[in-house]
Amino acid sequence: MLRLENISMTVNGNNGAAREIIHDISLEFQPGRLYAITGPNGGGKTSIAKVIMGIYRHNSGHIYLNGEAVDELSVTERARRGIAYAFQQPPRFKGLAVEDILQIACPDLDPLELRKTLRDVGLCPEDYLERDVGPGLSGGEMKRIEIAQVLVRDAVVSIFDEPEAGVDLWTIQRLIGLIVMKYQNNPRGAAIIITHNENLLPICDEIIVVEDGQVTQKGSPQQVWPLIKDEIECKMKYRCGGEALYEL
């Protein structure tokens, strides 16, 4: 359904020298499956998502959506063909209400379905529909609205860029449940989730590890999870204050 073939992308660094941030990546995404892209910060995960959406342009390789090459298509055209992307850090708007942006995401959306989706992501429609997607919302609220924008669309490929970032622990579980329920075994679409979440990774159909702009591991959770589990747990301990313990 979505195929990345030998994708590479180079940018100009601060010193003017060219720097390759994606190197010769080939991936395939099929409907009804949940894909996790994980790996260290700065490894190229978000760049892959933005290349798929058309926000970044790759220098070589091809992207095919349902057999059609979409390399030359704009962001708008890719969105209209069924690629949806929940930004890692969604932008804020003054004067654009939650209801407005959800209706832009899905113009034919039934009002009841719209309200249900908001409730699903843990936001009360009565409190949020008329609020601006603006500075008055917290990072976690912005993130939930961003995810709702993708959930309301019946996209061929839905990309969630770190859906857990900035969201409280209780809501993370809820969001994971929603994404799994909507996309796993859904014949109409696939979900790609860029994540570090140790609860989500093992239940995905495929884990793709990206480091230094390259795919270093790829396979089922049974194959990949044991290889990266220790590393992630080690990072968790570090994050939870384990640094001193290791030093001792």
Add this chain to the structure above:
Amino acid sequence: MNFSKLDMNLLNAIADLQEVPAGAINVRRDGQAVIRQSSSQVDIRTNPKNNGLVVEVKPGTRDETVHIPVILTRADFQDKVFNTFIIGEDAEVTIIAGCGIHNAGHGESRHDGIHEFVVADNARVKYVEKHYGEGSDQGKKVLNPTTIVRVGKGASVEMEMFQIRGVDDTVRSTIAHVEAGGNLKLLERLMTHGKQNAESLIEINIEGENGTAQILSRSVARDDSTQLFKASLVGKNQCYGHVECDAIIMDSARIKSVPQLVAEDARAELTHEAAIGRIAGEQLTKLMSLGLSEQEAVDTILEGFLR
């Protein structure tokens, strides 16, 4: 009174009027009152100098709406009007004003409207004013509104002032005095394009104890247009005031924004925020990723911003 299609287009643009509404109304067309109707709670009469209106809202009035739109339909026509609004104690009223100009000529059509509001204690007023111009490209459309407001003790006044489009030149002056416990909220929305020029000069004096005032201005300047925004908040007592002016600048437009805070009492708490910038690329990308074209994304952002 029959209105032409042109009249109705203007009235619809500035006051959402598709027909003559019930309640108090005065429609001024080309310098003449063509409809005038008072209600049991609102009296509309010609002022003693015969150059405008006195609109008097009785004390204790509830749920009353007054329409006082002005339209200019004759080419190169110039009009000046002095209106006084006297709002009685504890009254609650909405006033829909606005001016629409259709200038099919090659000269200048201009409306200078001077509105004075005397809002008695504990009254609540919502005032909505929209400005709009249309007609030939050669004919100039000029609107110069002057608004003078006195907000009584414990009274609350909310003023929404919109310049929709098509006004070539405007100098908008607003002077307000807020008494103890009074609140004034001024919302301004302004769009300029082509070679238009707009100036908004605001001075709010918060004179009474615990008086509050907010100025919230948003504007968009496109093409070769220019804008000047000067807002001064003067705190003369224990009071709170805030100025917020946001502007989106596009093409070759120019914007000058000058928020000023003056504290004449150590207990005055005054703040301001000002920002001028282009539409953020991330905002455009976000809306395009939802399926909007770039132009649709720009229009959506501007429409929301000026809402």
